[in-house]
Amino acid sequence: MNPTAFSELLTDISDEYIVSAAKPRSKPVHWYQISAAAAAIVLLIAAVVYPKLRIQTPEIAELSESTAASAEVITAATDPPDLSCYAETQTVTLPVQTTESSVTVPVPASTNVPVSAVVTEADTPIQTNTITEAAPIRTDAAVSTEPPKTERTATATVVPVDSPVTTEPQTTAIRVPLWKGIPMHQDDYPEEPKPMISGKITVCPPVSDDEQREYYRKAYGIPTEYDLTQHQCLLIVLDTFMYQDAAVIGGTLTDNGLQLKIACLKKKNMENSTFHFALPIPDDLVMEPENCTAEYLILTDETEYQAMLTDSLTIEIREQEGLQ
């Protein structure tokens, strides 16, 4: 046999092989190329879409014009005051409900992070907002903090709510630090600037006088870090002619003013003494002295009195709004 004869012999190989070899061959698919192309497309789409998604994050400013126009934003913010005196982290959570939407504002708050609480109110509805801000009560004059700040902040998640309009009052609770000065006898009173009404409550406007400031710090236990030239403070001068101790255990802030709850421990022997308390007030909160009242709880049992004391002071904020 020679090669030519072998080639002719190949003519009679199986039909299957002849037909198979006649079929066109497709170019092999390189999956790694397809995978790389797909990954590139995904990255490209993500790069284009992701920034837009971020921009579309719902904000108060993006609410409907009518809602936004009628919205009232209440923010309680606490600049992070130092504050070594705070042993707890402050947290404010504000679920806000309106007739058109529900605004939930998680507001991280701690002693070293600004705390902000945003409440958005719709024009017609009565809302139920809850603000909880916790801070320990200080019983010694050592550390200061910035006052609670109010600012218009808009970070919210808007969810339509089908709940009916309610006319129940809006209740908000806020916890603020409370400083307490040392007890003083009547004779020990230094010259205290006006207004000061014993047994009542007054508001300390921003103080520029160094001597006056020093007095407040000493008498009311206001920390030096708390800038009295910039922020206002609520002063409580409590004359306890026959009481051993006193403490602010709570309060309610309404449109009519602030009413504090003060617990007093009655002592056996009559002795005149005075207690001074100070509470930081939000800068934009207007509070007239005559609008501040106190409600006294007289206790004789020291154990019961001690049980009334808490590490933090809660001031309930109630707002009554009608339909607009």
Add this chain to the structure above:
Amino acid sequence: MKDQAIIRLFEQRSEQAISESSRQYGALCRSVARNITGSDEDAEECLNDAMLAAWNAIPPAKPKNFCAYLLRLVRNAAHDRYRAAHTEKRSAANLAGSIDELEEIIPDRGDVISEIERREMLDAVNAFLKGLPQKQRDLFVRRYWYADSIAALSDRFHMTENHVTVTLSRLRKRLQKHLGKEGLL
């Protein structure tokens, strides 16, 4: 038109069978003939010879695979022309190259083999092809049956020419080993 329909036209002695066959498989047949003869004119004549042979053979012949049957006729006609041209020292085409390659495994001893030996050899080659992966089998058949050039194979199989050459070399050695194992060399 399907192969069975074309065969039916042949059986009905319809001249449309020729035109349909040419339309369906003309290009493929011409490429095989051109590869073997190296000439378009010869390829066309080979195709005509193959059509005539099919016309004369069908009926009574009734091929199971009309495409392979027609290609085989074309290849036989092309081989006849190649042999004649080779005798006149005017051979061309890719077939010469493929035959040269086959000379590595099939030494030209000038002896004539019997039909039985031919059948045994053909069975051995079919068995060899059956044991190959499809790509290598197609590569082998395209080179030594269709007489495709190395460049054409490179393009068809998306391989470099060097890769095609090396692969064919290995296939030839495997065929030689297989035929030697069967006692046919």
